[in-house]
Amino acid sequence: MRRTLFLALLLTVFPPAASAIIVRGKVTTALGKPVVGARIQLIQGQRSVADTISGVDGVYEIRTSFTGRFLLLTAPSAGSSGLAPQISSPFYGSRTDQLVVDVALNQAGITPQVSSQQQLLATPLSQLSTATVKVGADQLVIDFIIIPEVESAPGAIVVRTGEVGAQAKLYLRGAPPQSLLTTVDGVTANPLGDAFDLSGLSTAGLGEIDPRPAVELTPTANPLALGGAAGGVLSVDAAEATSLRPVLVYTGDAGNFGAYRNQAEASWATERLDLLGAFSRFDTSNATPIAPFHLITWATDAGYHISAGTSLRAVGRYDTSAGGLPSPFELFRVQPEGRLARRNLFASVTFETLNARNWHNLVRYGVERERAQTFDFATPAAGLPVSITGANGYKAAGIAGFDPLPPREDVVTNRDEATYQTDYQARPWLAVVGEFRFQDERAADVLPSDAIRLGRNHVSAALEFEGEMRHRLFYHASGFFDYTHLLGFNGSPRLGLTYAAVQPGSRKLHGTILHLTASTGSREPSLLEQAATPYPNAVPRSRTLDASVDQNLFGPKLTLRASYFHSQFSHEYEPIAPGAIASQPILSQTLALRSQGLESDLRYQPFQRVLLEGGYSYLAALTERSAAAAAFNPALPAVPIGGLTALQGQRPFHRPPQSGFLVAEYSGSKLNLSLKGAFASRSDDSTNLLQTPALLLPNRNLSPAYASLDAKLSFVATRHVTVFTDLTNLANDRHIAPLGYLSTPFLVRAGLRIRIGGE
Secondary structure, three states: OHHHHHHHHHHHHOOOOOOOEEEEEEEEEOOOOEOOOOEEEEEEOOEEEEEEEOOOOOEEEEEEOOOEEEEEEEEOOOOOOOOOOEEOOOEEEOOOOEEEOOEEEOOOOOOOOEEOOOOOOOEEHHHOOOOOEEEEHHHHOOOOEOHHHHOOOOOEEEEEOOOOOOOEEEEEOOOOHHHEEEEEOOEEOOOOOOOOOHHHOEOOOOOOOOOOEEEEEEOOOOHHHOOOOOOEEEEEOOOOOOOOOOEEEEEEEEEOOOOEEEEEEEEEEOOOEEEEEEEEEEEEOOOOOOOOEEEEEEEEEEEEEEEOOEEEEEEEEEEEEEEOOOOOHHHHOOOOEEEEEEEEEEEEEEEEEEOOOOEEEEEEEEEEEEEEEEEEEEOOOEOOOEEEEOOOOOEEEEOOEOOOOOOEEEEEEEEEEEEEEEEEEEEOOEEEEEEEEEEEEEEEEEOOOOEEEEEEEEEEEEEEEEEEEOOOEEEEEEEEEEEEOOOEEEEEEEEEEEEEEEOOOOOEOOOEEEEEEEEEEEOOOOHHHHHHOOOOOOOOEEEEEEEEEEEEOEOEOEEEEEEEEEEEEEEEEEEEEOOOOOOOOEEEEEEEEEEEEEEEEEEEEEEOOEEEEEEEEEEEEEEEEOOOOOEEEOOEEEEEEOOOOOOOOOOOOOOOOEEEEEEEEEEOOOEEEEEEEEEEOOEOOOOOOOOOHHHOOOOOOOEOOEEEEEEEEEEEOOOOEEEEEEEEOOOOOOOOOOOOOOOOOOEEEEEEEEEEEOO
């Protein structure tokens, strides 16, 4: 008897370790409504090791004595019409672990339709107050760069100054491109305060099978980005290895204009460790003279799970590219003999914890190293005789003079950042997110005769409250502040509301969700901007109002999203006169822009394997304030012309008032087809030839309209081999780029993808 009592007391004080992993959570709809009777299976490898059924309140619990890497397969009950099954992201668990994995079933797809870009909590897209565009990893298998997928986002215009490899900037809803914050694997990727160049980012390491989105795009300011996101956020994230057997994937293709690609990816996941490595090289001669381009990428992603809720991850990406100097060939008819080389490194180490009470903490150290080197070997003083005809019908003839170029220019950005993030779900109606970041930035623009250097530190903090009420009303309230000795204190608030007026269902017109976002944002000045005004009175700022409605027309098969947006951008920098060299013009911080418009996105999925989608955007952009002086063409003395930037009262350059996209996809067991098109009306622009006034043309509708059509076809020949072809610019439209610059003609690439190993 004494031994029994002593043993009972001992077990009470020192309980034995749990002999089974415990996974619990809640199954809900995308709007947080509990799903009763859903079947949840715990999958390890290709087998189900445990399963259960969700209760009346959607709660479930699974126990198993197995250890290792798992995922959840959740299927709704027969009475939950319209909801699709879901495959969760993989996770690790041992016999002593307790995990909380919530499942939000969606009507549209089997992968989680959630975003963690705007806030650290993984939030279903239906609950977000702003539309977020997701690009899945499987959509990047054939592409060698991410630009074609980004162009299929509502309100997105990619302006490329030439052919493949030429600088590509994203204009989103008419916002200045430098106001869009880009992150690569969680690391800030913008050159110091400037716009991110999409042309140097390949798809290597992004196209592996992964339920997470490879690319996410949000078109409004985001305080949790801690500055720099005045016009939105573009995030790019590497894939993680998921297969418990080693996988080797080789992709090779070739096409006209000397285009070819060789890409290899290797991945392997054990119980605790996952490894992924990728290498890619793409080459093309392009169609214009002296414009060959190559892009080489090394990427790696390694993670180690110390326990179910504690992990360590290291991610690295190194892109190096080289090509000819971008030049408006149609305005000169000769190409400068030079070379533009870029080397970009993005790397991070992340330590992450999540306890059984859903308290999440993350510590990340990231580095950015960007190098751009320009070499001018032989640039003539002037081009050949040309005759220019703008899309507005105005004509001019003459010989254009080249702007002076230095023999060499080096532009460097170094950024080190340390981030701490924490979030806690206290109640369904209250979750708290906090973030703190320190950034050390150094940049330089080095010329043979001069150099501009800049160093500054940022101390930033952000706080957000979010929650839901009765599965109908969702809110996000956030704000941040930033301090640097050069710019002082800056801060921005943001409020987002989502209201489910009609709960989604399978019946006609069942599903009406209203979204509203009011936000302000700011961005840091770039290297040249900071040099022009070392201590500015105000940093560039934005104010945005975004209202939209999601409407199910015939259940989830036919859906419509319509949006209205109104944005103000103030204290922006603009070039008002040419500098001593072309890359360093004289700047003024007086530019103010207004951008407002309407967007619509219609999505129709008549069958499981067929998807049709189309979008249309109308943009009314206006230059409200500008310090630029008008220039004049002697042949048009009564017409004021903006030489380098739009004049006050005119539309800003490169913002077509009408744009749209079309997508048609078929996904079969063997055959996959895709047709995508991006369209834009005429836009305001300038020839920028201030040295030759006779070649200046009126800005209104100067750049032509364009249609960019791409087609992709892939066929699974065997279990391991897939053959594909990629047809780019089917319309052979060479004026997708701004006036004077020529785009790549009809490009055909064909190749194969070999996958060895895996499950």
